[in-house]
Amino acid sequence: MVKGKKLLVLLAVVAIIALVAACSGGNKGTANEGKLAKISIFQSKVEIAEQLEALAQQYTKETGNEVEVWGSVGDAYITQLQAKLTANQGPSIFSIGYGSEAETFKSYYYDLSNEPYVKDIAPNMALEIDGKVVGVPYGVEGFGLVYNKNLVNPADVRDLDSFTALLKSFKDQGKNGFSLSQEAYFLIGHILNTPFALQPDPQDFIEQLNSGKVKMAETKEFQEFARFLEAIREYAVNPMEITYDKQMGDFATGKTAIVHQGNWSYGMLADFGDLDFEYGMMPFPLMGNDKIAVGQASNWVINGKAKPEEIEAARAFLNWLFTSETGKNAIVNEFKFVPAMTTIKAENLDPLSQAVYDATQSGDTIPWAMNFFPQGIIVNDLAPAAQEFFLNPGMTGEQFLKKLDEVWANAVK
Amino acid sequence: MKNIAWYALFTFPLLFIFTTVVIIPFVIGIAYSFIEWDGIPANPKVFVGFENYVALFSDQRFLASAGITVLFTLLSLIAVNVLGLLFSLMVTSGLKTSNSARTMLFMPNLIGGLILGYIWQFIFTDAFKMIGETTGWSGFFFNWLLDPQYALIALVVVFTWQMAGYTMVIYIAGIQGIPDDVLEAAWVDGANAWQRLTRIKFPLLMPSFTICLFLSLSGAFKIYDVNLSLTNGGPVNKTEMFAMNIFNEIFGYGHYGLGQAKAIVFFLIVALITLTQVILTKRREVQM
Numbered sequence: 001m002v003k004g005k006k007l008l009v010l011l012a013v014v015a016i017i018a019l020v021a022a023c024s025g026g027n028k029g030t031a032n033e034g035k036l037a038k039i040s041i042f043q044s045k046v047e048i049a050e051q052l053e054a055l056a057q058q059y060t061k062e063t064g065n066e067v068e069v070w071g072s073v074g075d076a077y078i079t080q081l082q083a084k085l086t087a088n089q090g091p092s093i094f095s096i097g098y099g100s101e102a103e104t105f106k107s108y109y110y111d112l113s114n115e116p117y118v119k120d121i122a123p124n125m126a127l128e129i130d131g132k133v134v135g136v137p138y139g140v141e142g143f144g145l146v147y148n149k150n151l152v153n154p155a156d157v158r159d160l161d162s163f164t165a166l167l168k169s170f171k172d173q174g175k176n177g178f179s180l181s182q183e184a185y186f187l188i189g190h191i192l193n194t195p196f197a198l199q200p201d202p203q204d205f206i207e208q209l210n211s212g213k214v215k216m217a218e219t220k221e222f223q224e225f226a227r228f229l230e231a232i233r234e235y236a237v238n239p240m241e242i243t244y245d246k247q248m249g250d251f252a253t254g255k256t257a258i259v260h261q262g263n264w265s266y267g268m269l270a271d272f273g274d275l276d277f278e279y280g281m282m283p284f285p286l287m288g289n290d291k292i293a294v295g296q297a298s299n300w301v302i303n304g305k306a307k308p309e310e311i312e313a314a315r316a317f318l319n320w321l322f323t324s325e326t327g328k329n330a331i332v333n334e335f336k337f338v339p340a341m342t343t344i345k346a347e348n349l350d351p352l353s354q355a356v357y358d359a360t361q362s363g364d365t366i367p368w369a370m371n372f373f374p375q376g377i378i379v380n381d382l383a384p385a386a387q388e389f390f391l392n393p394g395m396t397g398e399q400f401l402k403k404l405d406e407v408w409a410n411a412v413k
Numbered sequence: 414m415k416n417i418a419w420y421a422l423f424t425f426p427l428l429f430i431f432t433t434v435v436i437i438p439f440v441i442g443i444a445y446s447f448i449e450w451d452g453i454p455a456n457p458k459v460f461v462g463f464e465n466y467v468a469l470f471s472d473q474r475f476l477a478s479a480g481i482t483v484l485f486t487l488l489s490l491i492a493v494n495v496l497g498l499l500f501s502l503m504v505t506s507g508l509k510t511s512n513s514a515r516t517m518l519f520m521p522n523l524i525g526g527l528i529l530g531y532i533w534q535f536i537f538t539d540a541f542k543m544i545g546e547t548t549g550w551s552g553f554f555f556n557w558l559l560d561p562q563y564a565l566i567a568l569v570v571v572f573t574w575q576m577a578g579y580t581m582v583i584y585i586a587g588i589q590g591i592p593d594d595v596l597e598a599a600w601v602d603g604a605n606a607w608q609r610l611t612r613i614k615f616p617l618l619m620p621s622f623t624i625c626l627f628l629s630l631s632g633a634f635k636i637y638d639v640n641l642s643l644t645n646g647g648p649v650n651k652t653e654m655f656a657m658n659i660f661n662e663i664f665g666y667g668h669y670g671l672g673q674a675k676a677i678v679f680f681l682i683v684a685l686i687t688l689t690q691v692i693l694t695k696r697r698e699v700q701m
Binding site: 006009010013016017079082083085086104105106107108240241375376379380384387388391411 | 419422423425426451452453454455456542556559647648649650661664665666667
């Protein structure tokens with residue numbers, strides 16, 4: 001009996017060791033006959049999550065190769081991406097922004113310069129590091145004030161005074177004139193881009209800001225920006241009480257007249273079906289600005305540190321995405337991107353993307369200076385400062401600017 | 414000789430896992446706390462000695478986190494243990510609903526901290542706001558998570574809700590281990606309920622106190638999942654606890670060395686406090 005028991009224990013121990021060994025095996029991208037390895041996609045745009053998964057399934061149906069889409073997480077994307085990449089469990093394809101974000105991860109990009117579709121990327125839009133093309137832009141995006149055409153006439157919103165008057169009149173009617181949302185980019189990230197973009201040389205201004213040579217509190221665009229924020233805090237619903245879903249929901253149901261959003265938000269509006277009003281995008285009228293901010297948000301990049309079979313399968317997927325009919329159709333009609341490739345035609349654009357496209361064609365745009373912010377500063381430092389401003393009615397605009405300067409100096413240390 | 418072989422076989426898998434998952438990363442962590450690095454393997458690791466340790470003592474946000482964590486731990490320590498004790502006394506007092514009460518009081522502990530946080534986040538933000546607007550008691554029913562003090566209390570509430578059942582179970586085991594004849598003898602000698610409670614039950618429950626205090630102390634100090642899902646450190650980083658501060662330092666700012674130094678300091682503090690507590694309460698345990 002004792003011997004039998006000991007045998008049982010021995011078997012149990014062996015089983016545990018085998019389990020440990022098997023669990024450490026992980027995902028093996030073994031290539032089957034004719035089929036490419038399984039790849040994974042991890043990207044930052046929550047607005048296209050569902051459409052991307054549907055596209056992945058279509059790809060598998062058309063080519064038989066498997067694609068796994070990992071869930072996107074909004075503000076915490078970079079954190080998760082870094083954790084996965086440094087643990088050598090990175091995705092085969094991921095998305096990365098421009099500027100400092102791209103610089104940080106540059107050791108992970110696979111060189112795409114020789115891919116067939118690279119020559120079709122619109123000029124100066126591809127992500128390049130050290131002269132090599134490493135990323136294909138999602139598309140052209142723009143943001144500004146998305147407004148309800150029934151409630152707002154763009155001619156009425158041209159500067160600070162008219163903007164404030166508009167907010168006040170809506171508050172008197174019991175509606176919300178203007179809505180930001182509590183998430184970092186939608187609270188301060190996008191709207192703060194405008195004062196930067198209006199500088200004669202935004203990149204140079206940011207470098208001077210980093211070295212402490214200039215201060216936001218002493219620059220006139222920012223001073224007027226602070227007065228805009230004071231007006232928003234006073235006459236609009238507190239953005240800390242609004243989430244992204246609520247922001248778009250209230251806009252779609254006519255409770256909010258204007259939201260500070262981009263053409264990507266069309267996807268959420270479309271979910272509400274036929275709205276009984278028309279909407280468009282107008283510029284944020286800081287210092288009389290009359291241009292919307294247009295830039296490229298993210299790029300598709302291939303993980304250069306993945307296994308060779310994965311890289312090959314990833315290249316095949318991207319090639320399919322940019323050259324096949326299904327892929328091109330998905331980019332324009334499912335993801336609702338304004339394409340950055342000359343081979344993809346922009347037709348039947350939704351009203352917001354149309355506004356962005358028209359602005360791009362005519363050149364009436366201001367750049368995305370936020371691409372050159374120090375990495376992570378929007379989520380780590382600017383957002384808490386903005387939260388403090390909106391939760392503390394006693395904080396003046398000037399104090400807010402001083403706080404921004406303070407956290408900026410802290411972040412570049 | 415044969416026996417030692419069997420001992421080794423029994424303990425080897427566990428020892429192996431413990432070493433690879435706990436000991437080795439800990440030692441590597443100590444090494445990391447002396448460098449400056451941003452986490453990308455291709456970028457260099459720069460040796461900076463004790464600079465990280467010096468820097469963390471002047472980091473305002475870290476010190477604020479430490480203060481908040483201590484406050485939170487004190488509050489939840491009291492709340493969890495008092496409630497756990499109350500529940501256990503209630504459940505062992507022979508009520509008809511004892512069994513179902515015990516099950517229901519323990520159930521919150523089975524729900525993962527993350528989900529708990531999200532559920533309560535909904536309650537504290539949307540549900541409270543709605544109740545406040547419809548009943549007009551908006552002095553109590555407003556969005557708690559937007560106010561720093563109330564957000565902390567919200568965290569205590571959720572943590573207590575999660576842990577009270579766990580400590581209750583431990584106290585129940587302790588109470589049921591008290592021999593009936595001692596209590597009966599006391600009752601015969603004329604001790605009233607309060608005296609029986611404080612003079613007999615509490616001293617004999619000291620081992621349970623040791624365990625429960627230790628668990629709730631270390632659990633409260635190390636809290637992260639509820640912190641993340643309920644408040645995410647907000648508003649304005651005012652409810653950012655120790656663990657979250659370290660996580661944000663490492664993964665948000667990319668200061669791996671500084672974050673690791675903070676983690677080592679954190680470990681020392683928690684180890685010191687919990688060991689002290691265990692030694693103190695163990696001394697007061699009464700052997701039957």
